[in-house]
Amino acid sequence: MKKALFLDRDGVINVDHGYVSQPEQIDFVQGIFALCQRFKQQGFEIIVVTNQSGIGRGYYTEREFLQLMQWMRTQFAQQGCAIDAVYFCPHHPTRATGQYLQTCTCRKPAPGMFLQAQQEHQLDMTNSLMIGDKASDMQAANQAGVGRRILLSGGDVSGEHTEQYSSLDSIEA
Template identity: 60%
Template sequence: MTSKALFLDRDGVINVDHGYASRPQQIDFIEDIFPLCKWFQQQGYLIIVVTNQSGIGRGYYTEDDFLQLSDWMKAEFAQRGIKIAEFFFCPHHPEKAKGKYLKVCSCRKPNPGMLEQAKQKYDIDMAKSVMIGDNKTDMLAATRAGVTKRYLYSSDHIPDDTNIGYKRVDSLTRIYPM
């Protein structure tokens, strides 16, 4: 039996992007993220986070710091009755990382690696899934992974010059019926 998923970028979609967040004190949740996730969960979607985390590769924080923050975020969602299935993350950067993290990889968005990992692990039907991101790299990764419903969450007018097709929304409430 296949599942459907709501794929979410983290910084800029779940929480305000303050840059390289690694502690709960640095997290300000985006307005309406909880009702959005609750609605999708009620519709049978798995909630999966796919996030580039080059701050690990740059040495700003450790993988353990990231995992602890992710567990804290899962708990915050769970307190509101929402289950995040998993956080998939890419710690690499092709130019600005250090050591083992300095590399070109298949998981860093716009590559589809994280979404493909989730697809394999959870038997996800990508054509029935949804991606919400705040960057064109999120939209490209989703397209390459076969996700057909894509939303670019941004208050800025960002023209779709990628020719891949996505809908730009300036409020998460525009994605689901309230």
């Protein structure tokens, strides 16, 4: 079975400027490409799992999100660390409209995106790793059985196997 490096997007891959939808709004987090290169060399798949309620709130469309992610995937591929898959949740239980206004199983802290990735990529969750910047990232990964969870920044998350780092530079596979 394969192992995955799960990454949240905003705050981990790119600086969280809030509801970004265009390449010119993206500033990559320092060290993200080097981190992904290290994990790729160790045989990890790179999988993005990201809440995107900006879609449900009408700030940008699914198409705009997918176009931005295709651009990001190209940037990663050019750095030798291609993203293997992207999973996103456009829903919000209270601040969305139309079909997006719902409580779902994919919005973190629910584990739906992780479980879908596990099934579609035949992943060994125990030997996989999640890097996020919010408690909901850690909760979702924990519920999905991800063996190692890393919280960036100074957020307070209690839980077995949760590590905290202030930057990506010192995280090893």
